[in-house]
Amino acid sequence: MRNSEVTKQRLLDAATAEFAAYGIAGARVDRIAVTADCNKQSIYGYFGNKDGLFDAVFDAMVVQTVSSVPIDAHDLAGYAGKLFDWYRKHPEVLRLANWQQLERGDANELIKIMADATQEKVAKVRQAQQAGVVSDTIPAEYLLVLVIRLSTAQLDHCNLDQKKSKALRAAMIEAVRRIVTP
Structure with missing residues (x-):
């Protein structure tokens, strides 16, 4: 990896933590630069x-969220459980999504980004529906959104202890x- 790519990645890592903690308006370029061990001009460049x-x-x-948890359209409940686990390990993802919605408020842009990123997964859900493995009462693109949203239930609003997390995960999977059983 070239030095500029390393610097860019350090900036992205530092900015991820900064934006997750403070949002867009509260994030400070100075703090990001210090954390990334580079100058502010690098950010602008x-x-x-x-x-x-x-x-x-x-x-x-x-992109990382979509690619990190592969889908098994024949086991959407298991997929939801894996998503739940991934979000528990990466709480910054839900915080960033919340900040994006709060400060940008452009739901259409968010929907477009998610739709583009999940096209392949929607196609797999649609195939599972056509095979009769997954209920087709809800269109595939909406069904995937529901599964994703259910997998984040309560994770972006509170810190759950292990027992409550386990119970919530089990309830979400059920x-x-x-929803998906034909």
Whole structure:
């Protein structure tokens, strides 16, 4: 990896933590630069401005989330459980999504980003529906959104202890199972 790529990655990592903690408005370019061990000009050179940096962080987060948890469209309840576990390990993802919605408020842009990122997964759900393995009462693209949203239930609003987390996970998996069973 070239030095500029390493610097850019350090900036993205530092910015991810900063934006997750403070949001777009509260994030400080100075803190990001210090954490990334580079100068502020690097941020402007690579990303244009703080908003451009947030966009890069958010886009990378969406791609990482979608690619980190492979889908098994024949076991959407199991997929939801894996998503739940992944979100528990990566709470910054839900915080970034919340900040994006709160500060940008452009639901259409968020929907487009998610739709583009999950096209392949929607196609797999649609195939499972056509095979009769998954209920087709809800269109595949909406069904996937429901599964994803159920997998984040309560994770972005509170810190759950292990026992409550386990119970919530089990309830969420059962809810998904009931929704998708033909």
